[in-house]
Amino acid sequence: MSTVTPTPGRKVNRIGLEQQQYRGGKTTLCAGCGHNSISERVTEAFYEMGVHPSNVIKLSGIGCSSKSPAYFLGGSHGFNAVHGRMPSVGTGALLANRKLIAIGVSGDGDTGAIGIGQFVHLMRRNLPIIYIIEDNGCYGLTKGQFSPTADLGSKLKTGVVNDLPPIDTCALAIELGATFVARSFSGDKKQLLSLLKAALSHRGTVMLDVISPCVTFNDHEGSTKSYAYAKDHDDPLEEVSFVPFFEDINVDYEPGTTQEVVMHDGSKLYLKKLDESYDPTDKIAALRVLQEAQRRGEFATGVIYIEPDRDDFLELLNLVDEPLAMLPLEKVRPPREALEEVMESLR
Amino acid sequence: MSTVTPTPGRKVNRIGLEQQQYRGGKTTLCAGCGHNSISERVTEAFYEMGVHPSNVIKLSGIGCSSKSPAYFLGGSHGFNAVHGRMPSVGTGALLANRKLIAIGVSGDGDTGAIGIGQFVHLMRRNLPIIYIIEDNGCYGLTKGQFSPTADLGSKLKTGVVNDLPPIDTCALAIELGATFVARSFSGDKKQLLSLLKAALSHRGTVMLDVISPCVTFNDHEGSTKSYAYAKDHDDPLEEVSFVPFFEDINVDYEPGTTQEVVMHDGSKLYLKKLDESYDPTDKIAALRVLQEAQRRGEFATGVIYIEPDRDDFLELLNLVDEPLAMLPLEKVRPPREALEEVMESLR
Amino acid sequence: MTPTELAVADAASRARPSEDRVVNDFSIQVATVNGSGSQTANLVLIRSLFQMGIPVSGKNLFPSNIAGLPTWYTIRASKDGYLARKKEIDFLVAMNAETAREDVLTLEPGAAVVYDEPLKLNLLRSDLTFYPVPFDKLVAQVCPDAKLRRLVRNMIYDGVLAKILGIDTTEMDKALNRQLGKKGRAFGLNQAALAAGYEFAEKHLPKQDPFLVERMRETAGMILIEGNAAAALGCMMAGVTVVTWYPITPSSSLCETLISYMKKYRIDKDTGKATFAIVQAEDEIAALGMAIGAGWAGARAMTSTAGPGISLMSEFAGLGYYAEVPAVIFDVQRVGPSTGLPTRTAQGDMLMTAVLSHGDTKQIMIIPSSVEECYTMAMDAFDLAEQLQTPVFVMTDLDLGMNTWMSQPFEYPTRPLNRGKLLTPETLARIGQWGRYLDVDGDGIPYRSIPGDGMPAYFTRGSGHNAKGQYTERADDYVTNMDRLARKFETARQYVPKPEVQRDPAAGIGIIGYGTSHWAIEESQDQMRDENGLKTSYFRLRAYPFTDELTAFIDQHDRIYVVDQNRDAQVVALLRMELDPARIAKLRSVRHYNGLPIDARSISDEILAQEGHEVVSRSRRPAPSGDETAGVGGE
Amino acid sequence: MTPTELAVADAASRARPSEDRVVNDFSIQVATVNGSGSQTANLVLIRSLFQMGIPVSGKNLFPSNIAGLPTWYTIRASKDGYLARKKEIDFLVAMNAETAREDVLTLEPGAAVVYDEPLKLNLLRSDLTFYPVPFDKLVAQVCPDAKLRRLVRNMIYDGVLAKILGIDTTEMDKALNRQLGKKGRAFGLNQAALAAGYEFAEKHLPKQDPFLVERMRETAGMILIEGNAAAALGCMMAGVTVVTWYPITPSSSLCETLISYMKKYRIDKDTGKATFAIVQAEDEIAALGMAIGAGWAGARAMTSTAGPGISLMSEFAGLGYYAEVPAVIFDVQRVGPSTGLPTRTAQGDMLMTAVLSHGDTKQIMIIPSSVEECYTMAMDAFDLAEQLQTPVFVMTDLDLGMNTWMSQPFEYPTRPLNRGKLLTPETLARIGQWGRYLDVDGDGIPYRSIPGDGMPAYFTRGSGHNAKGQYTERADDYVTNMDRLARKFETARQYVPKPEVQRDPAAGIGIIGYGTSHWAIEESQDQMRDENGLKTSYFRLRAYPFTDELTAFIDQHDRIYVVDQNRDAQVVALLRMELDPARIAKLRSVRHYNGLPIDARSISDEILAQEGHEVVSRSRRPAPSGDETAGVGGE
């Protein structure tokens, strides 16, 4: 790991790095694209949480969204895989090195269409990864066709109307076993940042569906993924605040109004509920909230479902502590006697 | 269509065919395999409903289950496709000829693992097909590995325990938009037959998950898909009875105890509820019932969700009435003037 | 990455012949940023030349993103009718600050440059003609609304060029009108910008370069179209009924254009209903799966894709081959491997597609060279797929599919649909016993029934089957069936499109080419004949499997140059697989694989070098490796 | 389908040499129904011969279902150590009513048949020796519990054979013990059945056939193992850390055996934790995706599959090639196209795999012939994948992977792991500036860093990238990188396993073979030499790309016969792609593609025919086409 000597007087985080060190290359996405805001929030979250970039891997599929990992955390290894197959590459990488912190970025086409199979199985495995869908309801990179998250009745620029119901990736993730499922909007800086920081404290799959308007192909009237529509129909479930374990802050709240979730690293997530009856640890409640919001043409944002204690996939595999990728010869090649024993059994 | 002269005195259905004419080849599955019972029920259902075999197409993927279509309706065209991809083949076939009645048979591996992506999109499209999962919680044809519907804690013959949660294909289908979702057990002849007959009256996707024990690899103690387990943990939601449109029967029932569902062809489905509060037209209720059954280690059977009126995929496409496959030249080649008009616009 | 890294580095490589007037024979390159609205200006430019009767071709070199990266649009005017890319740029319009330096530095001496004044490009070189234009100032004058300026700014260079090159402004207005139609306000603004550019040039830019246009009569009645649109038209005329696709560059516009044509011309008049189904599938596996399902059930079914999609289609392609299901697959090839350069052109999928799928699978490919063939071969493809009962791959590429080509108008098809050996009651009576995979006629092609046609049903499967379609694992059944499939592939040789052969009896060497290389090859033949006195014959492959004419052509020549737009000389490989050694010995390879459309000069240089002619490297600076590279050792 | 349609129709084709005693040189075929528990009986039979020191091999011909269809298990005893399939069956045990007729009718005159008495097979022919055995009666006597009879019934034929062939019953007991271990009751029952069979034969079946076994000393110290188990051992010893797979016949047992070995030998003693991760993926796309992800992150990662899986892996295979990520893929080949015959053997994926993925992709293949090579080449594969930073395909097949082979015991590896050019602080200091795809050493192989190793990070992508790993669409960057990849492929020629060459200086003809054809080729060489005086040399390919030794071998011979277990002569195609025409002119093709393991006689007959020797067709009835067929026009 490279040693870092921060410039005196500059602002640094708890591991002594400046925010600058969390940035990536210059974006080649359209000016105003929602995906760019998400990259900024990711930069901030990793900086504020003091995660060392060299411990991070960034993964993606193919699409405008999938280009994003090149635009944050330039000091981290990145893997821009093939269309829709980021989950498998991420799974393999984490098997190889369980100490890595993985963030995957996908699009609604990359996940919802070609990638839905790998998505399903990633969620089911509860792989420890932050999986972000930059959701614009269309295929940006191939020029604006509908994706499977396009809402019923949503219109293309050309006037074509979508007549298939959308796949609700949050509902699917909950149904399949993801343990931290949230939805947000690229325009809601505060909420998104809190969610990303909380995500870094979670052990297991974090599925974060972020409405992220495509200014070039899906920001017109008639689109339900435009900035205007998103602003008007954002229905936050809670006010989300996050206190990382290394900050010794006590939050005062009136019991009953706010739910405190203790994350596995000791960080705390405070959810000040806007609908008091809502309990984000109840699967069925979460599914109902999603369905009702959809029926109203709104989208519920915030933490939709959370289950902080389930074993993640790597724990189930009972792996040694050191990364498998780094094991020395003597750990990975059984001794001569082992081979002899096998040979004897075959004689 | 071949003309049929029934042997006098033999029992025939309303279109004059004998049950024999609905049988297929001799099964090559293991004696006692649940899949064989399902083939028998399919034979009966099509016979009793008087569907002409030459109007039917049978589709499947790869697996023991996927071999089943060879063992019923020998007079129908069949397509044993590649592993996990029956949905796309079925979709194409129905696009080509909307008049065909399609029945697809898959396995829990074929659907839940390699095929889950196509499954998701088939359900979302509400393609008019009867999609049966012959669900044994394992890969029969490749000798017994766990499939994604294997329950948490379920044991392989070798003693290996499954530590991933199952994919509930019914919950998934409901979430994604299938309009008739049911679960049954290959050992429950009566229920399964009623469900299949109702399925033939439904317009849209029928997703039928049938627990179908694999006697060779997954019928031991410790398995949750064995005959013994299935018999003990079958939790029927309703008594299902079905009255086809061509039978002029009125069923008497006490209001409140039985729900009558009118199918699109006028047939009637009577669901005598065992749990009175349950409403199979309510998505969230359906998901709750599935989840609660799972928590108890049981499986709810019967009609879990039904939405008899939604447009199916072929209707959305606004196709001409005749099968596209049969359109004559003059319908499919625009006139000379059309080409001229295009040429002129390019000059 | 820095923006200049993205610049295309296809340096020019010829010295400029000193001439006073170069009329209707030069290339214009417009360097802009994508998403900046230069498309209208470029199309108006090419159209106005076309309307003046001058043969033109337009090639768009665009990045794999949506907005903000460098783009080059090149128009070639060629009095001789050459439509291939011209390697040298004669006239540069430098609108993109990020690439301007490199764009100028790689020009040939004598070229001309129109540029945005503040860029001060004139300081870079003294051997070019420079025309500075204050675009911002001019656009501010014609377009008071600052927000709209971006959209009309580019039209100014059209005005400037009209003056400098002598393009008829009435043709420009007409082209503009055609482009923007009745969008009154936009039209007015653009017209004003055109005029402003023209007037500025008139006042401030005295003619200093030799490039000029003059009216000709070479384009009368002709059309301008992209290959993907032409293919779409062909599919519609072929009576396609089921289209299943997944978006991917450079193939998307094929299905998208098809959608718009079908909505216009394939709605049943009486009922208002569609005589077709077009479905955007969830991925390429599903797209081909649906096409196979539809083809099996009797539809004329197709899909369209590019490299990554072809890879994903492998498994279904093998099922199609073995279960004998018709389907048409367009492969609009782009640069691989993997994601590669999605917006660059190549012929890199030829070898893979020929053997697509595991276990002794062989596929049929047909290969259009022109927009006209995109149209006719689309029809051929559907006929062949049903005649041969197998997937048919139409191998086009980005250059053909997405660039603008001049063509004679397409002819209305006179041939009825050839639906192949569909079982009918009459055939059944004639052949007696039917088996789905029975070779009744000895050509390897069996008769098929389709669901709902009232003929006997059968069970289709990708597993072992005998002549009756029954499941079998018998060794003899398996071999019998595989041998029949091999026989069918032999039969295909007679059915696929024949090659186009231009034999020069005086030529000792022959060229084999296919697809878009055609245009550069024809021009290269002229170059080699005129400049070096080297005569050549030309054999244009139009299909795989190869046809009988091939060996005769090889036998008539001493050496054969095979032109491939890929690194691995893939068609040479296919030829080597089946030719006898004496003929293989004659094969030489010319490869071009830098993602740009192949040009005549690269072919000529490579052939001349291999022929032992001295090739003078005339480029200003070392050409980027690859544009010049070529030639495996070709023994 | 009727059951007999499923029968394997590989008819015998030799006349029996009239001998009195045929010792340790014959084949036994046991025809049963799968799922009927014959496996124990067959393994006891082969083991007891093996324990008697007689060279043996066992081949299981089973259907693609789980229970109820015909299965044939063939054991060959060969005093000369030939392990290939013997085409003729000398001794039939006919337990399956459904195939018995055809099984008997296809035997050579002089063969012997043990059969289930009620089948009355003796009525079928008069030129065979028949031994009727009342299995049901005998089993009822030894096994009162009717439910268990099915499981021990087959052991009776072992007892009968022990008597008729002279197998030592103590060896049978020992083998049985080994098979059933301490399962007391089962052991007892089976032993009783064995004894009952023996006694019955002793009383009722006087010896009439010439076949006999006698003790030898040829198997001392040797082992019996399947190729998949051997490969699994090799993977474990290669230090594999991540295994991702999807079940498919005939590859499943590779990963399944690996799981059991790893659980036993790769759990960390101190912590009880696993030094490996094995994951059953949701499909083959995910399996290779995971392996690529793991290889990228520094694990030794692998997957294992068969044809359909290879097709599905195309897209990721191209990513692995272009982004340069190590991964090991076992392709245990089975019969295609499509689902084909999943339980039959072939070498049908060679060509497709060599060019797997669109757009100028080239893949490395290594090809084991023996169980020992399954073991050693597994280790080679992991080293090569990391040395060359690319996917490496180990091309084995069903015959090797799932059948039982005799071998010298495997040696403990002495070589450390070769992890290739992993960037270290020292290398970084030495080379100065690092670029992920920079060719520092001129061999086309760059240095790589892995996440978490503290070395500089980079961005991996399947899209265009320059030497630094940055995104680029530049023509020159693209060509530079593609040329380096081609150079790396050239480098690979020196790293892959060398061929094994047996040159006979007196031989005018040479044979090129690979994989499991090896055993039949060696036997065929002896046949041709002994029976026809035809001497041959032999070159066993062990990898693709081909190595330098190849051309020398071709040059030393007049004609070269290339043996392929596929219809399309796929390795001939690969050779033709790169050899010069004079060498191509020497190539002849011998093909075998009926799904059965290739046998020596088929090769000899084909070569002799092509060489102009007279080949007498000695079979009783026309052999099923395909077992005899072969030979494309072979120029």
Ligand SMILES: Cc1ncc(C[n+]2csc(CCOP(=O)(O)OP(=O)(O)O)c2C)c(N)n1
């Ligand atoms: C196998 C394959 N098929 C198709 C494509 C073409 N393609 C590139 S991006 C994309 C869709 C991107 O949509 P989404 O994931 O929503 O990302 P966005 O651009 O909207 O952010 C497609 C279809 C591809 N790269 N690979």
Ligand SMILES: Cc1ncc(C[n+]2csc(CCOP(=O)(O)OP(=O)(O)O)c2C)c(N)n1
């Ligand atoms: C692409 C591909 N991968 C793997 C296989 C091997 N395979 C055949 S059937 C099967 C699983 C079948 O399981 P399931 O669908 O549950 O059917 P069952 O046999 O249990 O009825 C697999 C993995 C295959 N045929 N094709």
Ligand code: SF4
């Ligand atoms: S096309 Fe849309 S999704 Fe892509 S970069 Fe532009 S705004 Fe973003």
Ligand code: SF4
């Ligand atoms: S193996 Fe299992 S699933 Fe397959 S046929 Fe036998 S019992 Fe049925």
Ligand SMILES: [Mg+2]
């Ligand atoms: Mg999108």
Ligand SMILES: [Mg+2]
């Ligand atoms: Mg199953």
